Amino acid sequence: MGEPAIRTAGLTKxxxxxxxxxxxxxxxxxxxxxxxxxxxxxGKSTTIRLLLSLIRxxxxxxxxxxxxxxxxxxxxxxxxxxxxxxxxxxxxxGTETLDLLGNISGNVDSPFRDELIERLQLDPSKRVRSYSKxxxxxxxxxxxxxxxxxxxxxxxxxxxxxxxxxxxxxSLAREATxxxxxxxxxxxxxxxxxxxxxxxxxxxxxxxxEVATLDQLQExxxxxxxxxxxxSPPTFDAVAGVIKVESNGDGTRVTVKGSPAPLLAALAxxxxxxxxxxxxxxxxxxxxYY
Amino acid sequence: MAAVLRLFARxxxxxxxxxxxxxxxxxxxxxxxxxxxxxxxxxxxxxxEFGDQPAVRMLxxxxxxxxxxxxxxxxxxxWFLQAIIGVWAILTTSRLLRGEEDSxxxxxxxxxxxxGLQVAASALLTVTAGCLVAGIAVxxxxxxxxxxxxxxxxxxxxxxxxxxxxxxxxxxxxxxxxVRRQAAAVGAAFLGIAFVLRMIANxxxxxxxxxxxxxxxxxxxxxxxxxxxVGVLGVYLAVAGVLLxxxxxxxxxxxxxxxxxxxxxxxxxxPLLLKSSIRFAWRLTWGTLLAWGVGIAVYSFFIxxxxxxxxxxxxxxxxxxxxxxxxxMTKEDISLGMVAVMAVVTGLIISLxxxxxxxxxxxxxxxxxxxxxxxxxxxxxxxxxxxxVLAVVSVVLLVLLTGTATWVGAAVTGADxxxxxxxxxxxxxxxxxxxxxxxxxxxxGLAPRLTIGVPVGAVxxxxxxSFVxxxxxxxxWVVGISPFYHVALVPVNDFALTQGLIMIGLALVATAVGxxxxxRRDLVGA
Numbered sequence: 001m002g003e004p005a006i007r008t009a010g011l012t013k014x015x016x017x018x019x020x021x022x023x024x025x026x027x028x029x030x031x032x033x034x035x036x037x038x039x040x041x042x043g044k045s046t047t048i049r050l051l052l053s054l055i056r057x058x059x060x061x062x063x064x065x066x067x068x069x070x071x072x073x074x075x076x077x078x079x080x081x082x083x084x085x086x087x088x089x090x091x092x093x094g095t096e097t098l099d100l101l102g103n104i105s106g107n108v109d110s111p112f113r114d115e116l117i118e119r120l121q122l123d124p125s126k127r128v129r130s131y132s133k134x135x136x137x138x139x140x141x142x143x144x145x146x147x148x149x150x151x152x153x154x155x156x157x158x159x160x161x162x163x164x165x166x167x168x169x170x171s172l173a174r175e176a177t178x179x180x181x182x183x184x185x186x187x188x189x190x191x192x193x194x195x196x197x198x199x200x201x202x203x204x205x206x207x208x209x210e211v212a213t214l215d216q217l218q219e220x221x222x223x224x225x226x227x228x229x230x231x232s233p234p235t236f237d238a239v240a241g242v243i244k245v246e247s248n249g250d251g252t253r254v255t256v257k258g259s260p261a262p263l264l265a266a267l268a269x270x271x272x273x274x275x276x277x278x279x280x281x282x283x284x285x286x287x288x289y290y
Numbered sequence: 291m292a293a294v295l296r297l298f299a300r301x302x303x304x305x306x307x308x309x310x311x312x313x314x315x316x317x318x319x320x321x322x323x324x325x326x327x328x329x330x331x332x333x334x335x336x337x338x339e340f341g342d343q344p345a346v347r348m349l350x351x352x353x354x355x356x357x358x359x360x361x362x363x364x365x366x367x368x369w370f371l372q373a374i375i376g377v378w379a380i381l382t383t384s385r386l387l388r389g390e391e392d393s394x395x396x397x398x399x400x401x402x403x404x405x406g407l408q409v410a411a412s413a414l415l416t417v418t419a420g421c422l423v424a425g426i427a428v429x430x431x432x433x434x435x436x437x438x439x440x441x442x443x444x445x446x447x448x449x450x451x452x453x454x455x456x457x458x459x460x461x462x463x464x465x466x467x468x469v470r471r472q473a474a475a476v477g478a479a480f481l482g483i484a485f486v487l488r489m490i491a492n493x494x495x496x497x498x499x500x501x502x503x504x505x506x507x508x509x510x511x512x513x514x515x516x517x518x519x520v521g522v523l524g525v526y527l528a529v530a531g532v533l534l535x536x537x538x539x540x541x542x543x544x545x546x547x548x549x550x551x552x553x554x555x556x557x558x559x560x561p562l563l564l565k566s567s568i569r570f571a572w573r574l575t576w577g578t579l580l581a582w583g584v585g586i587a588v589y590s591f592f593i594x595x596x597x598x599x600x601x602x603x604x605x606x607x608x609x610x611x612x613x614x615x616x617x618x619m620t621k622e623d624i625s626l627g628m629v630a631v632m633a634v635v636t637g638l639i640i641s642l643x644x645x646x647x648x649x650x651x652x653x654x655x656x657x658x659x660x661x662x663x664x665x666x667x668x669x670x671x672x673x674x675x676x677x678x679v680l681a682v683v684s685v686v687l688l689v690l691l692t693g694t695a696t697w698v699g700a701a702v703t704g705a706d707x708x709x710x711x712x713x714x715x716x717x718x719x720x721x722x723x724x725x726x727x728x729x730x731x732x733x734x735g736l737a738p739r740l741t742i743g744v745p746v747g748a749v750x751x752x753x754x755x756s757f758v759x760x761x762x763x764x765x766x767w768v769v770g771i772s773p774f775y776h777v778a779l780v781p782v783n784d785f786a787l788t789q790g791l792i793m794i795g796l797a798l799v800a801t802a803v804g805x806x807x808x809x810r811r812d813l814v815g816a
Binding site: 072 | 560566
């Protein structure tokens with residue numbers, strides 16, 4: 001597949017005593033939509049800001065399209081960025097903002113920009129100060145896509161969008177990767193990641209704890225059991241492999257990691273009225289890591 | 291509501307402390323300069339002769355009780371003190387009442403169990419408290435040298451009252467207009483009109499009734515340390531009360547973010563100065579630069595037009611002659627000497643501008659707007675470099691402007707001062723301005739949150755030190771810390787080349803430190 005779109009080697013960032021990102025080594029291939037998951041404070045934004053050289057690494061290195069990220073003048077020809085909370089110049093209009101950002105980027109595909117404005121239903125003739133959060137986000141999305149960059153670094157880019165716009169964002173993302181562009185998507189909207197991403201990485205307290213394709217993750221050894229009993233449900237705390245037990249309407253939902261044999265053995269003497277198993281959704285996988 | 295008050299107190303306390311420190315420093319400088327310049331009864335009595343000079347009367351005011359230290363400070367510095375507190379009140383009121391809504395932050399307190407009216411009332415209480423703190427600072431610093439309780443109290447209340455009236459006028463504007471800058475501009479215009487009305491009132495005795503129409507003029511009616519007309523305080527109270535009532539009534543009637551005079555909807559885009567980061571920096575700054583320019587030009591014109599009148603009064607004052615001797619000047623130098631001394635004050639103001647200009651760069655970073663530029667193929671060096679070019683060019687423009695405006699003022703009143711003299715006097719301060727600007731750049735790299743605070747504090751301390759230090763017989767090396775101490779009185783004396791070069795060298799070093807540390811550090815937002 002050639003040069004990875006994004007490569008990090010031992011990337012580490014400390015803020016004082018706090019380890020925001022610890023020894024991250026990762027390759028993202030060109031043409032991929034790569035999901036970056038984790039709760040608040042896990043280090044998602046820190047990683048993206050390191051990739052943009054907005055903050056300097058404590059240790060380690062990173063490359064975008066083979067260019068060291070510190071070489072901003074070169075690396076940023078290949079990258080655009082959408083932050084989660086878009087702060088713009090309130091006195092400019094949407095059009096002026098896009099002109100400015102386009103002039104500094106260079107290489108704006110003007111017809112495509114107009115198409116993006118149309119599809120995202122953005123009215124660029126208003127002043128930014130009168131825009132809602134969602135509209136400011138649309139400006140940033142148009143600005144990020146309109147230069148057709150090789151890599152898009154998106155940090156929770158749809159937090160302020162309604163479901164209709166979320167759909168349009170997803171098709172824009174798919175079209176972009178269809179043309180060979182790469183999308184690095186930090187998100188905690190799991191449906192979005194599940195629908196969109198080829199591979200995901202899961203981050204916890206600055207540590208990378210999993211990188212896998214969605215298919216791999218779902219086969220990854222976790223099984224969910226929905227069980228109903230005749231009588232009151234027993235406790236499963238002592239059963240090997242059980243990582244979570246929750247009461248679920250009439251029954252009990254038990255999540256098992258690894259072999260289900262101990263759970264089945266524990267169930268055998270009980271009067272089970274219903275038993276259903278399924279592979280977990282991304283949300284369930286995600287929660288199983290924390 | 292107590293929580294909202296605490297929040298506003300937190301947001302404003304640093305400004306209030308700076309304001310109070312500045313007020314104390316200013317009053318002390320005034321008092322010390324009075325004692326130094328007019329050491330005996332005879333010289334003090336002559337001060338009232340300024341009342342016969344039309345230019346002085348109009349611009350500075352009619353002297354009352356100027357033979358006392360308190361009366362002198364009211365006459366010589368009272369209007370400037372009021373203007374400082376007025377400007378603080380205008381900026382703070384428009385920020386709390388409109389700026390917080392502009393930025394959407396106001397939604398936070400309002401989601402709690404408080405109404406918009408209560409938030410507005412809390413903001414006005416906070417600003418009023420700030421004005422009273424400034425008033426207390428005036429009282430404390432003037433009561434010691436004047437030993438006059440009633441006069442000091444009236445002066446302090448008049449100054450605080452001026453601030454409260456400015457705040458309440460701005461409060462009304464903040465309800466009418468939907469943008470903070472516009473509300474602040476209306477407040478500033480109100481202050482400017484009050485100043486012009488006072489000039490008209492003082493232009494002749496027959497027109498003195500006009501002073502009732504000017505907030506500045508009420509101090510001339512109050513006459514602290516002289517007639518002590520306590521009743522005039524009622525005017526401040528009544529006008530502020532009415533304006534505050536109107537502002538709160540308007541607030542109760544509108545929605546959050548809305549304004550009585552709305553101007554929303556589509557606006558025409560102007561694709562001006564958007565081609566590069568440095569051109570865009572000009573677009574962001576020219577409005578503010580214009581405002582500083584107008585303020586500095588008006589002030590310089592005012593100083594220039596006083597030169598001749600001051601010179602005539604002082605020329606036959608034997609005590610002043612001794613003072614001139616001390617400075618190494620002769621009587622013939624009086625006009626030029628005044629130009630030189632006043633250029634130091636405008637140099638101080640432009641130093642504050644330089645610190646503010648670098649602070650605006652920090653503000654772009656702090657508000658996370660700089661990220662949109664720096665995540666594009668734009669290096670930090672080009673971004674910061676553009677802003678530094680802009681800062682230097684605008685400082686040079688302001689220096690040329692103050693020189694020109696001083697000369698125009700002097701020429702209109704027929705003073706014997708050439709354009710070259712006034713430009714030289716302004717340019718004389720350039721090394722000092724660049725030094726403080728460089729300090730701001732250094733702080734921007736080293737400790738970005740202190741980008742404005744440290745250089746502004748340094749400017750004020752340095753100025754006070756250069757003035758008060760010699761009077762208090764502080765050792766030479768202490769006073770020598772102040773760049774102002776090393777400034778020669780151009781155009782009377784020659785430019786101090788060595789000192790100037792050293793200051794420019796230090797400015798370059800400080801800028802380099804800021805440049806390097808900015809490149810090494812993380813961008814830090816709010």
